[in-house]
Amino acid sequence: xxxxxxxxxxxxxxxxxxxxxxxxxxxxxxxxxxxxxxxxxxxxxxxxxxxxxxxxxxxxxxxxxxxxxxxxxxxxxxxxxxxxxxxxxxxxxxxxxxxxxxxxxxxxxxxxxxxxxxxxxxxxxxxxxxxxxxxxxxxxxxxxxxxxxxxxxxxxxxxxxxxxxxxxxxxxxxxxxxxxxxxxxxxxxxxxxxxxxxxxxxxxxxxxxxxxxxxxxxxxxxxxxxxxxxxxxxxxxxxxxxxxxxxxxxxxxxxxxxxxxxxxxxxxxxxxxxxxxxxxxxxxxxxxxxxxxxxxxxxxxxxxxxxxxxxxxxxxxxxxxxxxxxxxxxxxxxxxxxxxxxxxxxxxxxxxxxxxxxxxxxxxxxxxxxxxxxxxxxxxxxxxx
Numbered sequence: 001x002x003x004x005x006x007x008x009x010x011x012x013x014x015x016x017x018x019x020x021x022x023x024x025x026x027x028x029x030x031x032x033x034x035x036x037x038x039x040x041x042x043x044x045x046x047x048x049x050x051x052x053x054x055x056x057x058x059x060x061x062x063x064x065x066x067x068x069x070x071x072x073x074x075x076x077x078x079x080x081x082x083x084x085x086x087x088x089x090x091x092x093x094x095x096x097x098x099x100x101x102x103x104x105x106x107x108x109x110x111x112x113x114x115x116x117x118x119x120x121x122x123x124x125x126x127x128x129x130x131x132x133x134x135x136x137x138x139x140x141x142x143x144x145x146x147x148x149x150x151x152x153x154x155x156x157x158x159x160x161x162x163x164x165x166x167x168x169x170x171x172x173x174x175x176x177x178x179x180x181x182x183x184x185x186x187x188x189x190x191x192x193x194x195x196x197x198x199x200x201x202x203x204x205x206x207x208x209x210x211x212x213x214x215x216x217x218x219x220x221x222x223x224x225x226x227x228x229x230x231x232x233x234x235x236x237x238x239x240x241x242x243x244x245x246x247x248x249x250x251x252x253x254x255x256x257x258x259x260x261x262x263x264x265x266x267x268x269x270x271x272x273x274x275x276x277x278x279x280x281x282x283x284x285x286x287x288x289x290x291x292x293x294x295x296x297x298x299x300x301x302x303x304x305x306x307x308x309x310x311x312x313x314x315x316x317x318x319x320x321x322x323x324x325x326x327x328x329x330x331x332x333x334x335x336x337x338x339x340x341x342x343x344x345x346x347x348x349x350x351x352x353x354x355x356x357x358x359x360x361x362x363x364x365x366x367x368x369x370x371x372x373x374x375x376x377x378x379x380x381x382x383x384x385x
Contacts (some may be wrong), residue, residue, distance in 0.1 A: 003010030008193055017181040018043035020052065020152040021111060023188070024159035025083060030109075031057040032080035034071035036064050036090060039123040040179040041113035044085045061074035065090035069097035071108045077235060079199070079226035081163060083109035083175075088117045088130055091137070098172055100136030100237045102260065105214070105222065107166040107201070110249065111175045111356045113182040116367035126179035127367030128269050129342035134174040135319045141257050145271060146174040146319040148290040152186045158316070164199035164373055167270060168265055172220050176318070178341065180291040180370060208232065209353035214256075215242040220263035264320055273316035274325070278304075284383045285329060286337045287350055289315040291370055296339055299376035308384050321349045330354035335383035339363035339376050359383060 008027045014145045015023065015317050022044050025033070028291030033052075035045045049059045062068040065086050072082035086094065091112045101108055114130050134146045145165050149155045159175055166173040204211045204223035208230040215221050222242075225231045234244035239256055241247045264271065277300075279285060284303075293314040303310045313329070315322070326349075330336060335358055338347040347362040354360050367372050 001337075004125065006180045009190050010192050012187055012189050014185055015152050015156075016043065016183055016185045017149070017152045017155040017177055018113065018183070019047045020155040020188045021040070021159050021175070021177065022047035023190060024156035025109070025163070026051060026055050026057065027156070027190065027193070028160040028163035029081050029198055030083055030163065032072065032075040032076070032082040033057070033084065034062050034068040034082070035059070035063055035085045036068050038065075038087045038090045040115055040182050041085050041111065043182070044111060044113070049095070051309055064096070065093040065306050069094035069110070070100070072108050073101055073104070076090055076106050076108055077227055079228075083111060083163075085111040085113075086216045087113050087115050087123075088127075089120060091130055091133060095133075095137040098144070099140060100179060101140065101172040102138065102142035102144065102239060103140075103237055103256075104235050105170040105225075105260070106172065107170050107174050109162045109166055109175055110305065111159075111177065114176060122368050124179065125368045126291060126370060127294065127341045128178055129345065129367060130177075131176065131340075131342065132345045141261060143261050144172055144174055144262065144319060145169070145317065146176050147273075147317055149177045149181060150290055151181065151316070152188050155181065156188050156190065159199075160196060161273075164197070166202050167199045168221070169267070169271075170224065171264065174319070178290050188308065205233070212242040214240060215245050216259060216263075220259050220266070256347065263335040268320045268322065271317055271320060272322050274322060277312040277314075279311040279313060279329070281309060283309040283334045284337060284380055285311040285313050285335075286334050286339070286376065286380065287313045287315065287346075288339055292339050292341060295370050295373060296376045298373040299380060302373070302377050303384070305382040306381075307319070308352045308380065310380055315346070318346060321353070326350060326353035327355065327357075330357040333358050335359040335361055337361045337363060337376070337379050337383050339365070339371050339379070341365045341367050341370065363366040
């Protein structure tokens, strides 16, 4: 297998989504991963454990998911580019540390290869039921970014984007795969290193004594440092000032939380990725993400063959949600059809943004399999009546 000078594979390969995500992380410059084995995500870290000796990275199998989710944050403050990998039950255990990463503004990536739940659920079968957990799982007000690939190629390409967004906004990014995508094998083209765009960590150039770890730049994102650079820093999960020191006041809370929220919300247009297919002039639009976006293609084609004007909107970045886009879209169409491998999660955001301007039809699925195209087709036909 040909490799670039940093050990990244180049050329065309046949990889499953888990292995493609591992290769994408390497291409993004990830050099530290902590994790604990859990189906159906284990292949990601198995690949990294094999590949990291070639690229200079380090993988550590921690004692559990709680330890994994804090180890990566310590690694980041040591200068590493880090991620952890898990599935539903492990993601639940990580929630406290996702909140810590949000308030401490630690750039890192959490990979969740979703499976059926709750609890142990269906360890080897697909679901998309962690989408609201990704958005709201930890307590308090904060914003994260969540990306949903729909192919092994996107597992490679978009995990690079996940790292870039985490560095750009100093925020934890959720990479929301599902079992079907994780275990699907397809052709994956890996470009040479010089064609991979990397957003570098914004290390401060200020001397010790002048640098403040939470003093925001004009874009509301503070510069970073790392242990050993001579800067005196204090990192805390408590409400803090620009020095990082705890300040237990409502005014400080307002200043900090408003910035944490707005640095994402105010940049939704920059962050958002979505794909449109025949949206212009459509009466009905199917809104989907992840593996479901592939299943619904046949249903959309069959409905078009019957003479219905059907568009398809695929969400790639689900959080932050494209509120303004959906509001405008809802004012132009008769119905929005939302299939998900859960009992109705992202559809709640679609309904909120549609605000009664059009019908919103949920197409739920409890997990274990993907939808049949006929199920989605029937919902489209219902919407057209």
